Amino acid sequence: MKKIKIFAVLGIILAAPVFIAADHIDAPGVAGSSADIADFYAFEPTEGSDNTVFIVDVQSNVLPDLTYGAFDEDVLIEINIDLDGDLVEDRVIQAIPRDGIMYFFGPFSPSSTGLSSQIDTNNALGSVEISSATAITTTTASGVSLFAGPRQDAFYFDFIRFNEVIAPSPSDNSGFNVPGTDTFDGANTLSIALEIPNSLLGNPTATNVLGIPVYKTWITTNRKQ
Amino acid sequence: MKIYNTKFLFATLCASFLIVGCSNDDDNITGTPPPAGVDFSGTFSQVDHMGRPGINTVLSGSADIKNMHNTTIPSNMQATFQAAFEAQLEGLHDAYAVALGFTAADVDYQPNILGDILNGPQPTSEDNPNIVSAAVLTTVLSNDVLEVAPGFPTTYFNGGSGAPNFDGAVGLTGRKLQDDVIDISLILLFGGETGARFNGEGGLPQLVTDGVSLTAGNISTSFPYIGAPE
Numbered sequence: 001m002k003k004i005k006i007f008a009v010l011g012i013i014l015a016a017p018v019f020i021a022a023d024h025i026d027a028p029g030v031a032g033s034s035a036d037i038a039d040f041y042a043f044e045p046t047e048g049s050d051n052t053v054f055i056v057d058v059q060s061n062v063l064p065d066l067t068y069g070a071f072d073e074d075v076l077i078e079i080n081i082d083l084d085g086d087l088v089e090d091r092v093i094q095a096i097p098r099d100g101i102m103y104f105f106g107p108f109s110p111s112s113t114g115l116s117s118q119i120d121t122n123n124a125l126g127s128v129e130i131s132s133a134t135a136i137t138t139t140t141a142s143g144v145s146l147f148a149g150p151r152q153d154a155f156y157f158d159f160i161r162f163n164e165v166i167a168p169s170p171s172d173n174s175g176f177n178v179p180g181t182d183t184f185d186g187a188n189t190l191s192i193a194l195e196i197p198n199s200l201l202g203n204p205t206a207t208n209v210l211g212i213p214v215y216k217t218w219i220t221t222n223r224k225q
Numbered sequence: 226m227k228i229y230n231t232k233f234l235f236a237t238l239c240a241s242f243l244i245v246g247c248s249n250d251d252d253n254i255t256g257t258p259p260p261a262g263v264d265f266s267g268t269f270s271q272v273d274h275m276g277r278p279g280i281n282t283v284l285s286g287s288a289d290i291k292n293m294h295n296t297t298i299p300s301n302m303q304a305t306f307q308a309a310f311e312a313q314l315e316g317l318h319d320a321y322a323v324a325l326g327f328t329a330a331d332v333d334y335q336p337n338i339l340g341d342i343l344n345g346p347q348p349t350s351e352d353n354p355n356i357v358s359a360a361v362l363t364t365v366l367s368n369d370v371l372e373v374a375p376g377f378p379t380t381y382f383n384g385g386s387g388a389p390n391f392d393g394a395v396g397l398t399g400r401k402l403q404d405d406v407i408d409i410s411l412i413l414l415f416g417g418e419t420g421a422r423f424n425g426e427g428g429l430p431q432l433v434t435d436g437v438s439l440t441a442g443n444i445s446t447s448f449p450y451i452g453a454p455e
Contacts, residue, residue: 022278022406027291030273037273042371043379043399045450052375055402055451076269087299087368098263104256114298119265126256135449140256147449154402154441154451155278162435166283166317168324175423175430182437186455193449198375206372208397209343209365214372218276218299222269 022155024060034059034072035221038189039155042217045195051143053195054079054093056219060153062187071097071130071148071190074224076117079194081107082216085206088113094120095148095192102148102192103127107200117222145195153187271296276369278406283414284366286313294369303367310363314414321423321430334359335417338384342394355418362413373399382409388419402444402451408434 024038025031038057045053056077061068076096080089091107096119104125110117126140131149139145158180165175204213259265274295275281285291290309297305314334322332340357341349349355373379381404382396400406412420415432425431443452 023273023275023281026275026281027273027285027295028288029292030295033272035272037275039278040275040371041400041402041451042373043401044373044375044377045448046446047378048376050376052373052399053448053450055449057451082299082370087302087370096265098259098265103259103263103265115271115296117269117271118267119269121259121265124256124258127259133454135453137448142256144256145448150454151449152441152443152452152455154439154444156405156437156439156441157407158435158437165430165432166320168320168430170324170326173321173324173430175425175432176435178425178431178434178436180436182440185440188454191449191451193451195448201375204375208372208374209339210395210397212374212377212398214374214398216299216370216372218274218370220271220275221273222271224267224269 022157024062024155025066030221032063032066034067034070035075035223036060036067037219037221038153040217040219041154042215050198051195052198052201052215053193054217055191055193056095057151057153057155057189057191058221060187060189062153062184068188068190069150071102073097076119076222076224077192078117078220078222080218080220081201082206083202083204085204085216087216091201092117092120093125093194093196097130097148100130101127102130102146104144104146104194107196142200143197144200145193147191147193149191150188151191153184153189155184156182157184159183274369276371277366278400279410280366280369283410284310284313284363286316299368299370302369303364305367307360307364307367310367311359314359314363318415321432325428325430334362334414335422337362337413337416338388338391338418338420339413341388341418342384342391346390348389349418371400372397380404381406382413384412384420388421402441403439405438407437411435 022039030036038060041055059068079093081091083090092110093106105120108123128138128146129136137147204215208214281294318332319329322329336355336357340355347353377398379399380396381400385391385393412433415423423432
Protein backbone atom coordinates (compact mmCIF):
# COMPACT_ATOMS: atom_id res chain seq x y z
CA MET A 1 0.00 0.00 0.00
CA LYS A 2 2.76 2.37 1.00
CA LYS A 3 4.62 1.65 -2.22
CA ILE A 4 1.56 2.31 -4.33
CA LYS A 5 1.28 5.71 -2.74
CA ILE A 6 4.93 6.45 -3.38
CA PHE A 7 4.63 5.47 -7.01
CA ALA A 8 1.64 7.74 -7.32
CA VAL A 9 3.83 10.55 -6.06
CA LEU A 10 6.58 9.53 -8.44
CA GLY A 11 4.16 9.47 -11.32
CA ILE A 12 3.48 13.10 -10.68
CA ILE A 13 7.21 13.81 -10.73
CA LEU A 14 7.68 12.11 -14.05
CA ALA A 15 4.78 13.93 -15.61
CA ALA A 16 5.87 17.34 -14.36
CA PRO A 17 7.60 19.85 -16.58
CA VAL A 18 11.30 20.47 -16.22
CA PHE A 19 12.50 22.56 -13.29
CA ILE A 20 15.95 23.75 -12.46
CA ALA A 21 18.05 24.09 -9.30
CA ALA A 22 19.34 26.03 -7.38
CA ASP A 23 16.13 28.03 -7.42
CA HIS A 24 16.17 28.95 -11.10
CA ILE A 25 12.77 28.32 -12.62
CA ASP A 26 11.82 26.21 -9.62
CA ALA A 27 8.03 26.35 -9.84
CA PRO A 28 5.48 27.03 -12.56
CA GLY A 29 3.88 29.92 -10.66
CA VAL A 30 6.97 32.07 -10.91
CA ALA A 31 9.20 30.32 -13.49
CA GLY A 32 10.72 32.56 -16.08
CA SER A 33 9.10 35.71 -14.68
CA SER A 34 10.83 38.93 -13.64
CA ALA A 35 10.38 37.84 -10.01
CA ASP A 36 11.95 34.38 -10.43
CA ILE A 37 14.72 33.89 -7.86
CA ALA A 38 17.74 32.20 -9.42
CA ASP A 39 20.10 31.83 -6.48
CA PHE A 40 21.13 32.90 -2.99
CA TYR A 41 24.60 33.04 -1.43
CA ALA A 42 25.61 34.14 2.08
CA PHE A 43 29.24 34.02 3.21
CA GLU A 44 32.07 35.50 5.21
CA PRO A 45 34.10 37.49 2.65
CA THR A 46 37.53 36.72 4.12
CA GLU A 47 38.52 34.61 7.09
CA GLY A 48 38.12 36.64 10.29
CA SER A 49 36.04 39.36 8.64
CA ASP A 50 33.40 41.12 10.74
CA ASN A 51 31.16 41.39 7.66
CA THR A 52 28.69 39.06 5.96
CA VAL A 53 28.04 39.09 2.20
CA PHE A 54 24.62 38.40 0.73
CA ILE A 55 24.17 37.83 -3.01
CA VAL A 56 20.70 37.44 -4.50
CA ASP A 57 20.27 36.43 -8.15
CA VAL A 58 16.96 36.93 -9.94
CA GLN A 59 16.14 36.01 -13.53
CA SER A 60 18.48 33.98 -15.75
CA ASN A 61 19.09 33.52 -19.44
CA VAL A 62 20.09 29.86 -19.01
CA LEU A 63 17.21 28.86 -21.27
CA PRO A 64 15.66 30.81 -24.15
CA ASP A 65 12.34 32.59 -23.63
CA LEU A 66 12.93 33.43 -19.96
CA THR A 67 12.42 36.98 -18.74
CA TYR A 68 15.93 38.41 -18.41
CA GLY A 69 17.70 41.71 -18.51
CA ALA A 70 16.03 44.34 -16.33
CA PHE A 71 15.03 44.55 -12.67
CA ASP A 72 11.25 44.96 -12.34
CA GLU A 73 10.06 48.07 -10.44
CA ASP A 74 7.06 46.07 -9.21
CA VAL A 75 9.24 43.39 -7.60
CA LEU A 76 10.56 43.91 -4.06
CA ILE A 77 13.49 41.70 -3.03
CA GLU A 78 13.79 40.88 0.68
CA ILE A 79 16.61 39.27 2.65
CA ASN A 80 15.19 37.82 5.88
CA ILE A 81 17.38 37.13 8.91
CA ASP A 82 16.24 35.06 11.88
CA LEU A 83 18.46 35.52 14.94
CA ASP A 84 16.79 33.28 17.53
CA GLY A 85 16.03 30.17 15.50
CA ASP A 86 12.23 30.36 15.44
CA LEU A 87 12.31 30.72 11.62
CA VAL A 88 10.55 34.09 11.84
CA GLU A 89 12.45 37.09 10.50
CA ASP A 90 13.98 39.39 13.13
CA ARG A 91 15.74 41.63 10.59
CA VAL A 92 14.77 42.45 7.02
CA ILE A 93 16.74 44.12 4.23
CA GLN A 94 14.73 45.33 1.22
CA ALA A 95 15.82 46.26 -2.31
CA ILE A 96 13.75 47.72 -5.14
CA PRO A 97 14.69 49.57 -8.35
CA ARG A 98 13.45 52.99 -9.42
CA ASP A 99 14.61 54.60 -12.67
CA GLY A 100 18.03 52.94 -12.91
CA ILE A 101 18.80 53.11 -9.18
CA MET A 102 18.55 50.21 -6.71
CA TYR A 103 17.31 51.47 -3.33
CA PHE A 104 18.04 49.51 -0.17
CA PHE A 105 16.21 49.70 3.19
CA GLY A 106 17.11 48.19 6.56
CA PRO A 107 18.18 46.10 8.27
CA PHE A 108 15.14 46.79 10.40
CA SER A 109 12.94 44.78 12.74
CA PRO A 110 9.67 44.32 10.87
CA SER A 111 6.50 45.42 12.63
CA SER A 112 4.74 42.46 11.05
CA THR A 113 6.02 39.27 9.42
CA GLY A 114 4.68 36.94 6.78
CA LEU A 115 3.80 36.97 3.11
CA SER A 116 2.84 40.61 2.69
CA SER A 117 5.29 43.54 2.88
CA GLN A 118 5.53 47.28 2.61
CA ILE A 119 8.70 49.23 2.01
CA ASP A 120 10.08 50.76 5.20
CA THR A 121 11.10 54.18 3.91
CA ASN A 122 11.97 55.27 7.47
CA ASN A 123 14.93 52.89 7.39
CA ALA A 124 16.72 53.87 4.19
CA LEU A 125 20.10 52.14 3.90
CA GLY A 126 21.39 53.69 0.69
CA SER A 127 21.26 53.32 -3.06
CA VAL A 128 23.46 52.40 -5.99
CA GLU A 129 23.22 52.99 -9.71
CA ILE A 130 22.31 49.76 -11.50
CA SER A 131 25.44 48.63 -13.36
CA SER A 132 25.79 47.41 -16.89
CA ALA A 133 28.78 45.17 -17.63
CA THR A 134 31.19 47.06 -15.36
CA ALA A 135 30.37 46.97 -11.66
CA ILE A 136 29.42 50.24 -9.97
CA THR A 137 29.52 49.92 -6.18
CA THR A 138 28.74 52.21 -3.25
CA THR A 139 29.72 52.01 0.40
CA THR A 140 27.40 53.74 2.87
CA ALA A 141 28.52 55.76 5.90
CA SER A 142 27.57 52.76 8.04
CA GLY A 143 30.02 50.59 6.10
CA VAL A 144 27.60 48.66 3.90
CA SER A 145 28.69 47.98 0.31
CA LEU A 146 25.95 47.87 -2.31
CA PHE A 147 25.73 46.56 -5.88
CA ALA A 148 23.04 45.74 -8.45
CA GLY A 149 23.41 44.62 -12.04
CA PRO A 150 23.91 41.77 -14.51
CA ARG A 151 26.51 39.18 -13.55
CA GLN A 152 27.84 35.81 -14.60
CA ASP A 153 25.68 33.01 -13.18
CA ALA A 154 28.09 31.18 -10.87
CA PHE A 155 25.84 28.15 -10.37
CA TYR A 156 26.90 24.90 -11.99
CA PHE A 157 24.81 21.81 -12.54
CA ASP A 158 24.13 19.25 -15.26
CA PHE A 159 20.42 19.97 -15.19
CA ILE A 160 19.70 18.32 -18.56
CA ARG A 161 20.98 15.03 -17.24
CA PHE A 162 19.33 15.63 -13.85
CA ASN A 163 15.90 15.58 -15.45
CA GLU A 164 16.72 12.19 -16.95
CA VAL A 165 18.29 10.91 -13.72
CA ILE A 166 15.10 11.46 -11.72
CA ALA A 167 13.19 9.31 -14.21
CA PRO A 168 15.29 6.14 -14.51
CA SER A 169 14.29 3.16 -16.65
CA PRO A 170 15.80 -0.29 -17.23
CA SER A 171 17.51 1.11 -20.35
CA ASP A 172 18.79 4.26 -18.62
CA ASN A 173 19.66 3.53 -15.01
CA SER A 174 23.27 4.69 -14.79
CA GLY A 175 22.66 8.04 -13.08
CA PHE A 176 24.82 11.05 -13.84
CA ASN A 177 27.56 11.13 -16.45
CA VAL A 178 31.14 11.78 -15.34
CA PRO A 179 32.13 14.17 -16.71
CA GLY A 180 28.79 15.90 -17.12
CA THR A 181 27.91 19.11 -18.91
CA ASP A 182 27.39 22.36 -16.97
CA THR A 183 24.07 23.67 -18.23
CA PHE A 184 24.81 27.09 -16.69
CA ASP A 185 28.13 27.61 -18.47
CA GLY A 186 27.74 30.93 -20.27
CA ALA A 187 24.55 32.00 -18.48
CA ASN A 188 24.04 35.40 -16.86
CA THR A 189 21.75 36.56 -14.07
CA LEU A 190 20.71 39.82 -12.37
CA SER A 191 22.43 40.16 -9.01
CA ILE A 192 22.16 42.36 -5.99
CA ALA A 193 25.03 42.18 -3.51
CA LEU A 194 25.49 43.60 -0.03
CA GLU A 195 28.47 43.36 2.27
CA ILE A 196 27.30 44.37 5.73
CA PRO A 197 28.94 44.61 9.16
CA ASN A 198 27.64 41.85 11.43
CA SER A 199 27.08 44.48 14.14
CA LEU A 200 24.21 45.87 12.05
CA LEU A 201 22.52 42.45 11.88
CA GLY A 202 22.67 41.53 15.56
CA ASN A 203 24.07 38.55 17.44
CA PRO A 204 22.45 35.23 16.60
CA THR A 205 21.46 32.87 19.37
CA ALA A 206 20.37 30.22 16.85
CA THR A 207 22.88 27.49 16.07
CA ASN A 208 23.33 24.96 13.29
CA VAL A 209 23.27 21.24 14.07
CA LEU A 210 27.00 21.36 14.79
CA GLY A 211 26.42 23.96 17.51
CA ILE A 212 27.84 27.00 15.69
CA PRO A 213 25.89 30.29 16.08
CA VAL A 214 24.23 31.16 12.76
CA TYR A 215 21.92 33.60 11.10
CA LYS A 216 19.05 31.64 9.55
CA THR A 217 18.41 33.48 6.32
CA TRP A 218 16.15 33.31 3.29
CA ILE A 219 15.19 35.54 0.43
CA THR A 220 11.87 36.34 -1.14
CA THR A 221 10.56 38.22 -4.13
CA ASN A 222 7.31 40.11 -3.65
CA ARG A 223 5.13 41.56 -6.38
CA LYS A 224 3.26 44.86 -6.02
CA GLN A 225 -0.49 44.34 -5.70
CA MET B 226 12.93 3.24 20.80
CA LYS B 227 16.38 4.66 21.23
CA ILE B 228 16.40 5.71 17.61
CA TYR B 229 13.26 7.69 18.14
CA ASN B 230 14.65 9.30 21.25
CA THR B 231 17.80 10.38 19.48
CA LYS B 232 15.83 11.46 16.48
CA PHE B 233 13.78 13.77 18.59
CA LEU B 234 16.89 14.93 20.37
CA PHE B 235 18.24 15.93 16.98
CA ALA B 236 15.03 17.67 16.02
CA THR B 237 15.06 19.41 19.37
CA LEU B 238 18.61 20.52 18.68
CA CYS B 239 17.43 22.11 15.48
CA ALA B 240 14.55 23.88 17.19
CA SER B 241 16.03 24.41 20.63
CA PHE B 242 16.53 28.10 20.25
CA LEU B 243 12.85 28.75 19.89
CA ILE B 244 12.77 29.52 23.58
CA VAL B 245 15.29 32.33 23.41
CA GLY B 246 13.44 35.61 23.42
CA CYS B 247 13.46 37.99 20.52
CA SER B 248 15.70 40.95 21.06
CA ASN B 249 13.97 44.28 21.18
CA ASP B 250 16.88 46.50 20.52
CA ASP B 251 16.67 47.75 17.05
CA ASP B 252 20.14 48.58 15.84
CA ASN B 253 18.53 50.39 12.97
CA ILE B 254 20.71 52.71 11.02
CA THR B 255 19.37 55.31 8.73
CA GLY B 256 21.37 56.03 5.65
CA THR B 257 20.84 58.51 2.86
CA PRO B 258 17.09 58.77 2.30
CA PRO B 259 15.79 58.39 -1.23
CA PRO B 260 14.85 61.62 -2.99
CA ALA B 261 11.42 62.99 -2.22
CA GLY B 262 8.93 62.15 -4.92
CA VAL B 263 10.19 58.60 -5.54
CA ASP B 264 7.20 56.39 -4.92
CA PHE B 265 7.71 53.35 -2.69
CA SER B 266 4.07 52.97 -1.68
CA GLY B 267 1.97 49.86 -1.97
CA THR B 268 1.69 46.35 -0.66
CA PHE B 269 3.89 43.57 -2.01
CA SER B 270 2.90 39.90 -1.90
CA GLN B 271 5.43 37.08 -1.82
CA VAL B 272 5.81 35.07 -5.04
CA ASP B 273 9.15 33.25 -4.64
CA HIS B 274 11.27 31.94 -1.76
CA MET B 275 14.77 30.50 -1.48
CA GLY B 276 16.84 29.23 1.40
CA ARG B 277 19.09 26.28 0.59
CA PRO B 278 19.86 25.63 -3.07
CA GLY B 279 17.84 23.00 -4.89
CA ILE B 280 15.40 22.10 -2.11
CA ASN B 281 12.22 23.02 -3.92
CA THR B 282 13.52 21.67 -7.23
CA VAL B 283 14.58 18.24 -5.95
CA LEU B 284 12.27 17.48 -3.04
CA SER B 285 8.97 19.04 -4.04
CA GLY B 286 7.36 16.29 -6.06
CA SER B 287 4.66 18.18 -7.93
CA ALA B 288 3.94 21.55 -9.50
CA ASP B 289 1.41 22.29 -6.77
CA ILE B 290 3.90 21.58 -3.99
CA LYS B 291 6.55 23.69 -5.75
CA ASN B 292 4.18 26.64 -6.00
CA MET B 293 2.99 26.24 -2.42
CA HIS B 294 6.58 26.07 -1.17
CA ASN B 295 7.31 29.50 -2.60
CA THR B 296 4.51 31.12 -0.63
CA THR B 297 4.86 29.32 2.69
CA ILE B 298 6.62 31.04 5.59
CA PRO B 299 9.60 29.06 6.96
CA SER B 300 8.02 28.50 10.38
CA ASN B 301 5.21 26.58 8.64
CA MET B 302 7.37 24.62 6.21
CA GLN B 303 8.20 21.59 8.33
CA ALA B 304 4.54 20.86 9.09
CA THR B 305 3.57 21.45 5.47
CA PHE B 306 6.31 19.69 3.50
CA GLN B 307 8.28 17.18 5.58
CA ALA B 308 6.09 14.17 4.75
CA ALA B 309 6.01 14.99 1.03
CA PHE B 310 9.79 15.49 0.96
CA GLU B 311 10.32 12.12 2.65
CA ALA B 312 8.00 10.42 0.15
CA GLN B 313 9.92 12.03 -2.70
CA LEU B 314 13.29 10.91 -1.28
CA GLU B 315 12.10 7.32 -0.85
CA GLY B 316 10.31 7.45 -4.19
CA LEU B 317 13.55 8.26 -6.01
CA HIS B 318 15.27 5.31 -4.28
CA ASP B 319 12.37 3.06 -5.28
CA ALA B 320 12.52 4.25 -8.87
CA TYR B 321 16.18 3.17 -9.06
CA ALA B 322 15.38 -0.14 -7.41
CA VAL B 323 12.85 -0.92 -10.12
CA ALA B 324 15.04 0.41 -12.95
CA LEU B 325 17.86 -1.88 -11.73
CA GLY B 326 15.61 -4.95 -11.69
CA PHE B 327 14.90 -5.11 -7.96
CA THR B 328 11.67 -4.43 -6.16
CA ALA B 329 10.97 -1.05 -4.64
CA ALA B 330 11.23 -2.50 -1.13
CA ASP B 331 14.84 -3.56 -1.80
CA VAL B 332 16.30 -0.06 -1.88
CA ASP B 333 15.67 2.60 0.74
CA TYR B 334 17.40 5.78 1.77
CA GLN B 335 20.36 4.97 4.05
CA PRO B 336 21.32 7.32 6.93
CA ASN B 337 24.05 9.62 5.67
CA ILE B 338 27.49 10.92 6.58
CA LEU B 339 26.06 13.81 8.58
CA GLY B 340 24.86 11.24 11.12
CA ASP B 341 28.31 9.65 11.23
CA ILE B 342 29.83 13.05 11.89
CA LEU B 343 27.30 13.84 14.63
CA ASN B 344 28.18 10.50 16.21
CA GLY B 345 31.67 11.78 16.84
CA PRO B 346 34.68 9.53 17.27
CA GLN B 347 32.63 6.54 18.41
CA PRO B 348 31.87 4.38 15.36
CA THR B 349 28.28 4.11 14.22
CA SER B 350 26.84 0.83 15.52
CA GLU B 351 23.64 -0.65 16.90
CA ASP B 352 24.41 1.02 20.23
CA ASN B 353 25.43 4.27 18.59
CA PRO B 354 23.04 4.50 15.66
CA ASN B 355 23.15 7.00 12.84
CA ILE B 356 20.24 9.27 13.66
CA VAL B 357 19.88 10.94 10.27
CA SER B 358 16.98 8.85 9.03
CA ALA B 359 14.93 9.90 6.01
CA ALA B 360 12.49 11.53 8.44
CA VAL B 361 15.23 13.46 10.23
CA LEU B 362 16.98 14.56 7.02
CA THR B 363 13.77 15.76 5.42
CA THR B 364 12.78 17.48 8.66
CA VAL B 365 15.98 19.51 8.55
CA LEU B 366 15.69 20.21 4.82
CA SER B 367 12.02 21.12 4.97
CA ASN B 368 12.96 24.11 7.12
CA ASP B 369 14.28 25.81 4.00
CA VAL B 370 16.64 28.48 5.30
CA LEU B 371 20.33 29.05 4.61
CA GLU B 372 22.42 29.14 7.76
CA VAL B 373 25.39 31.51 7.76
CA ALA B 374 27.77 31.80 10.69
CA PRO B 375 29.15 35.27 11.41
CA GLY B 376 32.83 35.28 12.26
CA PHE B 377 33.31 31.74 11.05
CA PRO B 378 34.82 30.46 7.79
CA THR B 379 32.07 29.70 5.28
CA THR B 380 31.72 26.09 4.20
CA TYR B 381 28.50 24.70 2.78
CA PHE B 382 29.65 21.23 3.79
CA ASN B 383 32.97 19.41 3.87
CA GLY B 384 33.23 15.82 5.08
CA GLY B 385 36.89 16.25 6.00
CA SER B 386 38.89 13.05 5.67
CA GLY B 387 35.72 11.13 4.77
CA ALA B 388 34.54 7.74 5.97
CA PRO B 389 34.99 6.35 8.51
CA ASN B 390 36.47 9.09 10.71
CA PHE B 391 35.54 12.34 8.92
CA ASP B 392 38.40 14.19 10.59
CA GLY B 393 38.08 17.93 10.17
CA ALA B 394 34.49 17.82 8.91
CA VAL B 395 32.91 21.26 8.93
CA GLY B 396 29.94 22.91 7.32
CA LEU B 397 26.52 24.44 7.45
CA THR B 398 28.12 27.87 7.91
CA GLY B 399 26.90 29.50 4.69
CA ARG B 400 27.27 29.23 0.93
CA LYS B 401 30.12 30.63 -1.13
CA LEU B 402 29.89 31.24 -4.88
CA GLN B 403 32.29 28.37 -5.51
CA ASP B 404 30.61 25.70 -3.34
CA ASP B 405 29.57 22.52 -5.13
CA VAL B 406 26.13 22.50 -3.56
CA ILE B 407 24.71 19.92 -5.97
CA ASP B 408 27.32 17.25 -5.21
CA ILE B 409 26.94 17.90 -1.48
CA SER B 410 23.17 17.59 -1.73
CA LEU B 411 23.46 14.37 -3.76
CA ILE B 412 25.89 12.88 -1.21
CA LEU B 413 23.54 13.66 1.67
CA LEU B 414 20.50 12.31 -0.19
CA PHE B 415 21.99 9.24 -1.88
CA GLY B 416 25.50 8.70 -0.46
CA GLY B 417 24.54 6.65 2.62
CA GLU B 418 26.92 6.17 5.52
CA THR B 419 30.06 6.36 3.41
CA GLY B 420 28.97 9.18 1.13
CA ALA B 421 29.68 6.91 -1.85
CA ARG B 422 26.82 4.41 -1.77
CA PHE B 423 25.72 5.03 -5.37
CA ASN B 424 29.02 6.01 -6.95
CA GLY B 425 28.61 4.47 -10.40
CA GLU B 426 30.65 1.36 -9.55
CA GLY B 427 29.63 -2.29 -9.34
CA GLY B 428 26.66 -1.87 -11.63
CA LEU B 429 25.14 0.85 -9.45
CA PRO B 430 24.12 4.26 -10.76
CA GLN B 431 26.17 7.43 -10.24
CA LEU B 432 24.04 9.50 -7.89
CA VAL B 433 26.63 11.26 -5.71
CA THR B 434 28.05 13.70 -8.27
CA ASP B 435 26.65 15.37 -11.35
CA GLY B 436 30.14 15.32 -12.82
CA VAL B 437 30.53 19.06 -13.28
CA SER B 438 32.64 21.59 -11.43
CA LEU B 439 32.73 25.38 -11.32
CA THR B 440 32.90 26.95 -14.78
CA ALA B 441 32.34 30.60 -13.79
CA GLY B 442 35.80 32.05 -14.24
CA ASN B 443 35.00 35.62 -13.23
CA ILE B 444 34.54 35.26 -9.47
CA SER B 445 36.49 37.99 -7.69
CA THR B 446 38.06 38.27 -4.24
CA SER B 447 36.63 41.77 -3.83
CA PHE B 448 33.10 43.18 -3.71
CA PRO B 449 30.72 42.35 -5.40
CA TYR B 450 32.57 39.00 -5.76
CA ILE B 451 30.20 37.57 -8.38
CA GLY B 452 31.80 38.02 -11.80
CA ALA B 453 31.11 40.33 -14.73
CA PRO B 454 28.50 39.06 -17.19
CA GLU B 455 29.55 36.92 -20.15
